[in-house]
Amino acid sequence: xxxxxxxxxxxxxxxxxxxxxxxxxxxxxxxxxxxxxxxxxxxxxxxxxxxxxxxxxxxxxxxxxxxxxxxxxxxxxxxxxxxxxxxxxxxxxxxxxxxxxxxxxxxxxxxxxxxxxxxxxxxxxxxxxxxxxxxxxxxxxxxxxxxxxxxxxxxxxxxxxxxxxxxxxxxxxxxxxxxxxxxxxxxxxxxxxxxxxxxxxxxxxxxxxxxxxxxxxxxxxx
Numbered sequence: 001x002x003x004x005x006x007x008x009x010x011x012x013x014x015x016x017x018x019x020x021x022x023x024x025x026x027x028x029x030x031x032x033x034x035x036x037x038x039x040x041x042x043x044x045x046x047x048x049x050x051x052x053x054x055x056x057x058x059x060x061x062x063x064x065x066x067x068x069x070x071x072x073x074x075x076x077x078x079x080x081x082x083x084x085x086x087x088x089x090x091x092x093x094x095x096x097x098x099x100x101x102x103x104x105x106x107x108x109x110x111x112x113x114x115x116x117x118x119x120x121x122x123x124x125x126x127x128x129x130x131x132x133x134x135x136x137x138x139x140x141x142x143x144x145x146x147x148x149x150x151x152x153x154x155x156x157x158x159x160x161x162x163x164x165x166x167x168x169x170x171x172x173x174x175x176x177x178x179x180x181x182x183x184x185x186x187x188x189x190x191x192x193x194x195x196x197x198x199x200x201x202x203x204x205x206x207x208x209x210x211x212x213x214x215x216x217x218x219x220x221x222x
Contacts, residue, residue: 064183073191076194081132081186086153090127093134093150101208102148102178107136115183140212152188157206162216170199
């Protein structure tokens with residue numbers, strides 16, 4: 001599982017680099033890691049940005065998630081994580097994803113409630129600890145890899161294999177909107193992304209059966 005997680009992160013970061021041609025802000029856009037408005041040229045002699053610096057600390061000084069969303073999406077709502085009544089604790093998130101047939105690869109918590117990044121924090125079905133977002137992975141019988149995120153109680157699915165050859169990533173939701181989390185402001189943003197940033201496709205329910213049926217052709221047809 002750990003190797004699969006590292007592979008997905010590499011794929012995700014590669015897609016981001018191809019799409020944006022620059023390092024852009026550290027927030028989870030529906031589970032897709034974005035790095036916003038920090039231009040860095042590795043061949044440049046400009047030493048103002050240290051390529052060996054801690055990226056999480058570096059990006060905090062260079063980007064604004066709210067500005068990004070205002071410029072690249074229609075913002076439906078923004079809410080402080082501490083004020084949300086929709087966040088699941090570990091036990092509830094585990095049950096939600098298990099009921100959908102999406103917990104076999106294990107589920108990890110991405111952040112604590114203060115926005116601190118957690119490493120390999122596998123959740124349990126008994127813990128009352130809450131987290132802004134949870135991640136798991138699903139591989140179909142055809143070998144297609146999906147990243148599944150629950151952010152502020154909302155489940156979304158990213159077709160990793162399908163997105164490999166796409167300039168603009170596709171995300172599958174149940175609502176037609178994307179729930180995102182910004183660790184620096186500790187806020188959730190519900191948005192409709194501009195189609196130059198992310199293409200949103202909608203299904204009635206995100207579960208294992210649905211993902212098994214979502215071949216590349218079926219995704220195209222949504």
